[in-house]
Amino acid sequence: MNNSEVAAILAEIGEYLSLQDEPFRPRAYRVASVAIEDLDRELDDIYKKGGIKALMEVSGIGRAIAEKIEELLTTNNLRYYEELKRSLPVDLSALSKIEGLGPRKIKTLYEKLGIKTVSDLEKAAASRKISKLAGFGVKSEENIQKSIDFRKSQGSRMGLDIAMSLAAVLVERLSALPGVSRAVIAGSLRRRKETIGDLDLLAVSLNPDRVMKFFTSQREVARVLAKGSTKASVTLKQGIDADLRVVGAGSYGAALAYFTGSKTHNIALRKIAQSKGLKLNEYGLYRGSRRIAGRSEEEIYENLGLQYVEPEMREDRGEIELARRHALPRLVRYGTLKGDLQIQTNWTDGKNSISEMAQAALARKLEYIVITDHTQNLKMVHGLDVKRLTAQGKEIDAVNKKLRGKIKILRGAECDILKDGSMDLPDRALAELDVVGASIHSYFNLNNQQQTERVKRALANPHVDILFHPTGRLIGRRPPLELDMEEIIRSAHKTKTILEVNAFPNRLDLGDEYIRQCVKGGVKMSISSDAHSGKHLDFLDFGVAQARRGWARREDIINAWPMKKMLSSLKKA
Ligand code: DGT
Ligand code: CA
Numbered sequence: 001m002n003n004s005e006v007a008a009i010l011a012e013i014g015e016y017l018s019l020q021d022e023p024f025r026p027r028a029y030r031v032a033s034v035a036i037e038d039l040d041r042e043l044d045d046i047y048k049k050g051g052i053k054a055l056m057e058v059s060g061i062g063r064a065i066a067e068k069i070e071e072l073l074t075t076n077n078l079r080y081y082e083e084l085k086r087s088l089p090v091d092l093s094a095l096s097k098i099e100g101l102g103p104r105k106i107k108t109l110y111e112k113l114g115i116k117t118v119s120d121l122e123k124a125a126a127s128r129k130i131s132k133l134a135g136f137g138v139k140s141e142e143n144i145q146k147s148i149d150f151r152k153s154q155g156s157r158m159g160l161d162i163a164m165s166l167a168a169v170l171v172e173r174l175s176a177l178p179g180v181s182r183a184v185i186a187g188s189l190r191r192r193k194e195t196i197g198d199l200d201l202l203a204v205s206l207n208p209d210r211v212m213k214f215f216t217s218q219r220e221v222a223r224v225l226a227k228g229s230t231k232a233s234v235t236l237k238q239g240i241d242a243d244l245r246v247v248g249a250g251s252y253g254a255a256l257a258y259f260t261g262s263k264t265h266n267i268a269l270r271k272i273a274q275s276k277g278l279k280l281n282e283y284g285l286y287r288g289s290r291r292i293a294g295r296s297e298e299e300i301y302e303n304l305g306l307q308y309v310e311p312e313m314r315e316d317r318g319e320i321e322l323a324r325r326h327a328l329p330r331l332v333r334y335g336t337l338k339g340d341l342q343i344q345t346n347w348t349d350g351k352n353s354i355s356e357m358a359q360a361a362l363a364r365k366l367e368y369i370v371i372t373d374h375t376q377n378l379k380m381v382h383g384l385d386v387k388r389l390t391a392q393g394k395e396i397d398a399v400n401k402k403l404r405g406k407i408k409i410l411r412g413a414e415c416d417i418l419k420d421g422s423m424d425l426p427d428r429a430l431a432e433l434d435v436v437g438a439s440i441h442s443y444f445n446l447n448n449q450q451q452t453e454r455v456k457r458a459l460a461n462p463h464v465d466i467l468f469h470p471t472g473r474l475i476g477r478r479p480p481l482e483l484d485m486e487e488i489i490r491s492a493h494k495t496k497t498i499l500e501v502n503a504f505p506n507r508l509d510l511g512d513e514y515i516r517q518c519v520k521g522g523v524k525m526s527i528s529s530d531a532h533s534g535k536h537l538d539f540l541d542f543g544v545a546q547a548r549r550g551w552a553r554r555e556d557i558i559n560a561w562p563m564k565k566m567l568s569s570l571k572k573a
């Protein structure tokens with residue numbers, strides 16, 4: 001059993017316990033679950049090396065939980081968990097993915113209406129049974145229906161982060177296999193699309209048989225869908241398919257280009273080949289029967305008379321024409337961000353202290369970070385009021401002193417935008433901060449005109465520097481706010497407000513189309529991790545990926561710049 005499976009079970013136990021009105025234990029399980037998600041080592045290895053003692057040394061894991069992990073690791077089963085499941089025999093993990101349904105509501109739905117699954121829920125909503133329950137009402141019945149419809153429309157695509165970590169493991173193992181000279185990620189994952197339909201992997205080997213056998217017998221494989229001499233398709237236990245092709249070195253570039261796609265980009269390339277009297281396929285670029293290119297992608301583009309196109313741009317959205325004219329933009333590069341402009345700490349819903357977040361940022365070679373905890377309107381996470389914000393400022397000063405300039409911590413906030421577009425903190429408090437982010441966490445259902453006016457009013461505030469996660473979407477879970485984004489982008493330009501590209505993998509907000517509009521409209525953007533723990537700082541590269549998919553260059557992204565220049569680009573209030 002791997003770390004994420006253990007973490008998921010512990011989180012679920014936490015939910016069951018909170019149903020039983022347990023005061024402290026739910027939190028203990030949640031904390032342990034998050035700690036395990038954040039580990040860089042497998043629990044299994046830790047346990048094998050040092051037993052239950054070693055498990056207890058992981059911060060966030062006490063004896064009771066360590067014993068449960070031991071049982072899970074050694075028997076693949078946990079009696080305690082099975083008992084809890086019997087006490088409330090519902091599909092808790094699927095139901096709690098419905099927006100607005102917490103464990104307590106799920107329990108009520110089970111007890112009053114016998115709802116166990118999402119499809120039970122859908123039937124009950126359709127026959128208007130839910131609105132009659134105490135604590136639900138017509139509005140929440142509608143929201144449940146909306147959430148179910150939305151999830152259905154999303155199909156079964158996987159988040160970029162999970163797809164990436166799965167693929168990385170497989171590619172690493174394939175690369176280490178004797179006789180394999182390279183193994184790489186292709187498909188939508190190489191293009192860093194925000195969700196992934198299936199994984200596409202490519203390997204170079206003279207012994208494809210052996211590679212096929214190895215691939216189809218990996219422990220992640222639940223089912224082998226097809227296995228030929230040079231290609232195989234499997235379904236992984238995590239619920240996503242993976243395709244592997246094996247080619248010879250002379251075809252590597254052609255195969256990589258082909259399997260990276262996108263399909264429409266490929267078709268456009270093939271047309272160009274035809275217009276030159278050539279033929280392009282996954283084995284190479286041919287004049288008659290002679291292969292004139294195929295070893296590398298670069299030589300294929302070159303022989304087609306095109307500039308090399310970065311994978312993130314291969315969507316047939318105008319990149320081919322620019323490549324023809326050798327006029328492609330120079331995209332912002334991975335690993336070049338100098339700072340992170342949205343970070344939460346344990347002052348609100350983050351896991352780590354200011355100092356720990358600074359250390360984590362330092363380890364990733366960042367030069368500055370902005371601490372942006374939530375504000376008072378978000379009571380659930382103990383959002384900051386003016387008094388606590390001031391106290392936090394003192395702690396930031398102290399940590400800065402200790403760090404002696406190795407990294408600079410700036411003061412900020414993720415200030416709630418209230419229903420009328422005003423800010424959750426008074427102007428005099430915002431004026432104290434280095435960077436003010438504003439975001440919407442309430443009244444998601446206003447109509448387009450009201451929501452647009454609300455955000456525009458926030459952008460017009462002279463203290464608001466950045467609009468955080470502008471559309472508010474949660475991928476696969478919550479649709480974007482009703483917003484006239486063209487108008488918001490125009491308004492950001494007029495008010496000199498930065499729009500965020502939130503790198504958290506379930507947000508990736510702005511999306512690539514809006515990033516392109518910002519680039520065109522001269523609106524600057526920031527890329528932020530929205531980290532709630534040190535490890536989340538690794539998400540920054542997903543934000544860079546998204547920015548690249550939106551054709552953003554270094555000059556479009558303010559935290560790709562040194563701190564002074566970044567600060568001087570903000571509003572001067
Ligand atoms: P996904 O899996 O839905 O996230 O998206 P992709 O782009 O990974 O699509 P997938 O897995 O169906 O195919 C991988 C690549 O193989 C795709 O990006 C381009 C190439 N490909 C697949 N089918 C065709 C096709 O019919 N014609 C051409 N030219 N290329 C194709
Ligand atoms: Ca794919």
Ligand code: CA
Nearest residue numbers: 198199200243
């Ligand atoms: Ca595929």
Ligand code: ZN
Nearest residue numbers: 414439468469
């Ligand atoms: Zn937020």
